[in-house]
Amino acid sequence: MSRYRAHPTAIVESASIGDGTTIWAFAHVMKGASIGKDCNIGDHCFVEPGVSIGDGCVIKNGNMLWEGVTLEGGVFVGPHVFFTNDLYPRSRHLPEAASRYAGRKDWLAKTRVKRGASLGAGAVILADLTIGEFAMVAAGAVVTKDVPAHALVLGNPARARGWVCRCGRVLRFSKGKASCACSLRWKSAKHGIENIR
Amino acid sequence: MSRYRAHPTAIVESASIGDGTTIWAFAHVMKGASIGKDCNIGDHCFVEPGVSIGDGCVIKNGNMLWEGVTLEGGVFVGPHVFFTNDLYPRSRHLPEAASRYAGRKDWLAKTRVKRGASLGAGAVILADLTIGEFAMVAAGAVVTKDVPAHALVLGNPARARGWVCRCGRVLRFSKGKASCACSLRWKSAKHGIENIR
Amino acid sequence: MSRYRAHPTAIVESASIGDGTTIWAFAHVMKGASIGKDCNIGDHCFVEPGVSIGDGCVIKNGNMLWEGVTLEGGVFVGPHVFFTNDLYPRSRHLPEAASRYAGRKDWLAKTRVKRGASLGAGAVILADLTIGEFAMVAAGAVVTKDVPAHALVLGNPARARGWVCRCGRVLRFSKGKASCACSLRWKSAKHGIENIR
Numbered sequence: 001m002s003r004y005r006a007h008p009t010a011i012v013e014s015a016s017i018g019d020g021t022t023i024w025a026f027a028h029v030m031k032g033a034s035i036g037k038d039c040n041i042g043d044h045c046f047v048e049p050g051v052s053i054g055d056g057c058v059i060k061n062g063n064m065l066w067e068g069v070t071l072e073g074g075v076f077v078g079p080h081v082f083f084t085n086d087l088y089p090r091s092r093h094l095p096e097a098a099s100r101y102a103g104r105k106d107w108l109a110k111t112r113v114k115r116g117a118s119l120g121a122g123a124v125i126l127a128d129l130t131i132g133e134f135a136m137v138a139a140g141a142v143v144t145k146d147v148p149a150h151a152l153v154l155g156n157p158a159r160a161r162g163w164v165c166r167c168g169r170v171l172r173f174s175k176g177k178a179s180c181a182c183s184l185r186w187k188s189a190k191h192g193i194e195n196i197r
Numbered sequence: 198m199s200r201y202r203a204h205p206t207a208i209v210e211s212a213s214i215g216d217g218t219t220i221w222a223f224a225h226v227m228k229g230a231s232i233g234k235d236c237n238i239g240d241h242c243f244v245e246p247g248v249s250i251g252d253g254c255v256i257k258n259g260n261m262l263w264e265g266v267t268l269e270g271g272v273f274v275g276p277h278v279f280f281t282n283d284l285y286p287r288s289r290h291l292p293e294a295a296s297r298y299a300g301r302k303d304w305l306a307k308t309r310v311k312r313g314a315s316l317g318a319g320a321v322i323l324a325d326l327t328i329g330e331f332a333m334v335a336a337g338a339v340v341t342k343d344v345p346a347h348a349l350v351l352g353n354p355a356r357a358r359g360w361v362c363r364c365g366r367v368l369r370f371s372k373g374k375a376s377c378a379c380s381l382r383w384k385s386a387k388h389g390i391e392n393i394r
Numbered sequence: 395m396s397r398y399r400a401h402p403t404a405i406v407e408s409a410s411i412g413d414g415t416t417i418w419a420f421a422h423v424m425k426g427a428s429i430g431k432d433c434n435i436g437d438h439c440f441v442e443p444g445v446s447i448g449d450g451c452v453i454k455n456g457n458m459l460w461e462g463v464t465l466e467g468g469v470f471v472g473p474h475v476f477f478t479n480d481l482y483p484r485s486r487h488l489p490e491a492a493s494r495y496a497g498r499k500d501w502l503a504k505t506r507v508k509r510g511a512s513l514g515a516g517a518v519i520l521a522d523l524t525i526g527e528f529a530m531v532a533a534g535a536v537v538t539k540d541v542p543a544h545a546l547v548l549g550n551p552a553r554a555r556g557w558v559c560r561c562g563r564v565l566r567f568s569k570g571k572a573s574c575a576c577s578l579r580w581k582s583a584k585h586g587i588e589n590i591r
Binding site: 025039040042043056058060122140155156164 | 405420422438440456458460474476477478482483484485486487488489490491493494516518520536550551
């Protein structure tokens with residue numbers, strides 16, 4: 001039996017919720033959504049069938065996770081982040097567009113957020129893309145393409161502006177090397193950064 | 198008698214809701230709001246008195262529709278779109294601004310979204326403007342002026358970047374003509390695009 | 395005894411709420427949050443322990459006020475404004491970042507919004523900063539640094555684009571002076587604007 005906690009006002013319809021997870025007030029987790037262990041799902045969140053959330057994720061309040069969204073372990077989703085799953089949405093009740101939606105799912109575009117990444121408050125994440133491990137999406141950024149591991153991206157559209165450590169701190173590189181306050185050391189590499197033992 | 202459905206946690210105070218409409222969890226539709234037939238009003242939505250929503254609209258979760266907002270039929274409102282109705286808001290309890298609000302409504306600026314248009318996730322729609330038929334406002338765009346019919350707008354502030362078909366797909370023009378995957382054909386016209394029979 | 399009103403679906407756990415304040419549907423005010431007199435706290439709002447809200451504030455729907463946020467009197471917070479309190483957030487359940495959060499609060503960055511200021515719909519307010527008296531943050535702006543009193547800021551990142559009166563109207567300066575429709579008169583000063591009696 002799963003031992004998770006849910007606020008009395010939360011609606012939890014999924015049977016797949018890990019031990020130690022807490023679901024807060026006015027949140028709604030639909031049947032067919034999967035949530036790992038030791039997660040926080042904040043007030044007013046909504047989790048749709050088909051969503052997969054790994055262990056140890058913090059989902060701040062007001063987030064809506066749509067079918068097609070996968071979060072790996074240890075992901076931070078700031079307040080009110082905007083996920084999407086349709087690159088050119090229309091009302092499915094609009095006669096001119098209904099054929100795109102009736103009995104088919106090729107409109108569905110997926111998003112994967114890899115282990116340890118952080119999405120800042122109000123970031124907009126377009127679909128059909130991947131946010132790399134330990135990446136940091138700044139608050140208010142509009143992400144339109146893949147984000148490399150450890151990259152800091154910001155702005156509208158979001159552009160890479162630096163690199164962050166596993167702990168989240170921005171790294172200052174000098175001659176291709178950086179030391180973080182958390183004690184980890186890094187060097188520039190061909191497609192990003194590499195940890196130095 | 199109207200035959201709409203409402204989740205048990207939804208608060209529906211309006212008597213003007215069309216058949217076939219569904220109102221989801223934790224949504225609040227106030228008295229004096231008007232919603233057409235076959236609409237979806239997602240979780241955590243809020244609809245204020247004076248709002249008018251046409252038939253066949255899809256209002257994704259977390260939307261707040263304020264007095265002064267009119268949606269025509271078949272409109273798609275992505276998650277957490279920001280409508281507004283006051284161009285220079287202040288707290289009405291602030292003595293220095295209270296006279297703007299007490300017993301008057303000239304602060305109220307309206308927004309109209311025309312038939313078949315789509316507003317992407319997290320788009321910000323300033324007031325006193327119109328979004329044209331079948332227009333497409335990209336996720337995260339900040340719309341500060343009227344959007345022509347069929348235009349694709351994006352960025353902050355939002356600028357026109359192309360044209361979309363009725364089905365939502367972006368059109369690729371060559372020598373003033375474009376064919377869409379949905380089979381419709383278009384030509385450039387003086388103030389936008391025109392369907393070719 | 396405090397005489398405030400709360401919608402039956404609101405969850406009010408704080409004992410510190412001023413007379414004349416109204417808390418609307420599906421809102422959640424946690425224990426240890428402080429709210430002044432004559433405030434409106436809209437539907438689906440969330441107020442965390444340690445937040446302080448002055449008298450006469452209008453907090454539109456869907457706002458989340460985190461520990462570290464202080465609003466002085468008469469502040470207007472538009473719908474879905476994004477406050478933050480951590481400049482480089484990570485999941486506290488992520489082993490690589492857990493030491494930043496366990497039993498310590500130096501990750502906490504504060505935000506102060508001074509008397510009479512307005513924050514437009516969907517504005518993103520980074521932390522460790524102050525919004526000056528009667529400032530106006532435009533809808534959709536991403537505020538990354540302090541905003542001077544009476545300044546109008548907009549864009550991503552937000553930049554100063556003019557000055558606003560106490561009543562909220564944008565001022566048009568000519569030869570260093572401006573008269574507002576509300577009857578107040580202003581002159582340019584070294585670090586902003588000054589009222590002329």
